[in-house]
Amino acid sequence: MKNLIRIMLEGAYSNIKRIIFASDRVTDMEIRSRVLEGRVVPTEKVAEISCIGCAGCKNVCPTGAVEMVKLEEPVELMEGLIKKEIPVLNSETCVNCYYCHDFCPLYALFGEAGTIHPNNVGVVELDIGELLEEPVKISDDKIAFISQFLADSTILKKREEETD
Ligand code: SF4
């Protein structure tokens, strides 16, 4: 009984400390200060130059947080593959599941960093022309699964032609 009372009192004391002194919100307080002082710099979510515009990220996103927007000037990446759109990630509806990154074919098929990331895509500079010429080294089952999400499967068709 004494132990139970002691646990209850300790719990009540911890909660009072949390409420009055924000004792377990050290990180939150730092983030709040950074926001209030304008020290938070928005990060890039899409590496626009290296992205091939396949819309895999949009198609796989469970919350509709990725929208494809038209490029003013389409870009020919390789014969038969023209990039016409690039994704824009809306952080307000993103739930950080990472599907967009993990299904991005540059990551899923070629093992390079994906060109979309819910937090910070970082610097992704790929020689797309050269990369897309490389053979895909994953199982046919995995390719079939990923290909459901690609709006443009030119890179997969090309691979099929090469292995015929
Ligand atoms: S990480 Fe965000 S944007 Fe990416 S698929 Fe998940 S919810 Fe969509």
Ligand code: SF4
């Ligand atoms: S899945 Fe990757 S390559 Fe395809 S549009 Fe999205 S970011 Fe670009």
